[in-house]
Amino acid sequence: xxxxxxxxxxxxxxxxxxxxxxxxxxxxxxxxxxxxxxxxxxxxxxxxxxxxxxxxxxxxxxxxxxxxxxxxxxxxxxxxxxxxxxxxxxxxxxxxxxxxxxxxxxxxxxxxxxxxxxxxxxxxxxxxxxxxxxxxxxxxxxxxxxxxxxxxxxxxxxxxxxxxxxxxxxxxxxxxxxxxxxxxxxxxxxxxxxxxxxxxxxxxxxxxxxxxxxxxxxxx
Ligand SMILES: *Cc1c(COP(=O)(O)O)cnc(C)c1O
Numbered sequence: 486x487x488x489x490x491x492x493x494x495x496x497x498x499x500x501x502x503x504x505x506x507x508x509x510x511x512x513x514x515x516x517x518x519x520x521x522x523x524x525x526x527x528x529x530x531x532x533x534x535x536x537x538x539x540x541x542x543x544x545x546x547x548x549x550x551x552x553x554x555x556x557x558x559x560x561x562x563x564x565x566x567x568x569x570x571x572x573x574x575x576x577x578x579x580x581x582x583x584x585x586x587x588x589x590x591x592x593x594x595x596x597x598x599x600x601x602x603x604x605x606x607x608x609x610x611x612x613x614x615x616x617x618x619x620x621x622x623x624x625x626x627x628x629x630x631x632x633x634x635x636x637x638x639x640x641x642x643x644x645x646x647x648x649x650x651x652x653x654x655x656x657x658x659x660x661x662x663x664x665x666x667x668x669x670x671x672x673x674x675x676x677x678x679x680x681x682x683x684x685x686x687x688x689x690x691x692x693x694x695x696x697x698x699x700x701x702x703x704x705x
Pocket of ligand 1: 508510531552553638678679680681695696697698699
């Protein structure tokens with residue numbers, strides 16, 4: 486299978502309301518261009534420097550999504566162009582994104598990352614921490630960010646029931662958080678599902694899937 490065929494095959498199965506993020510981390514620009522030729526315009530990267538390099542090289546009508554954990558001191562390198570930051574998990578990080586977005590006269594869309602997996606290592610907020618952020622007075626002062634949804638990763642396991650349970654949990658957190666909408670907070674995007682579990686995620690209400698290896702092949 487070629488990259489183009491992989492993308493077409495995945496897109497053919499997606500409901501209309503589900504957006505495909507092509508996760509191109511570690512892959513060369515030539516691979517991304519092959520995806521681009523099929524009409525794919527949304528790419529996800531997990532390292533800011535790598536994303537910035539690819540942004541410079543690739544056509545300018547691409548939307549770049551940062552899907553990895555973000556270090557505060559590196560926000561400035563993506564602030565001029567990033568379309569959506571998936572992995573936001575603190576007010577401190579939101580403040581920095583707001584500051585750098587303001588410097589660039591932009592409003593940057595963010596997703597809050599929720600911890601749903603069993604593994605301790607994965608980043609993210611629990612429901613209580615999410616509520617603290619959504620209701621904080623600080624957030625109301627941040628005019629250069631917009632919280633547009635939540636993101637999560639299920640446990641890396643073959644147990645489909647467990648994955649389903651975790652995605653259902655995230656969907657219910659998302660639905661509840663939607664009732665806390667404020668000025669700069671309009672939750673519309675539920676980012677969940679990767680190569681191994683995106684069909685389950687879609688069944689559970691995902692509106693955005695992040696697919697890497699099923700498009701570009703395995704990573705070293
Ligand atoms: C790498 C990565 C993906 C894509 O993983 P695949 O299993 O290759 O589809 C999705 N989301 C995040 C946060 C990632 O880091």
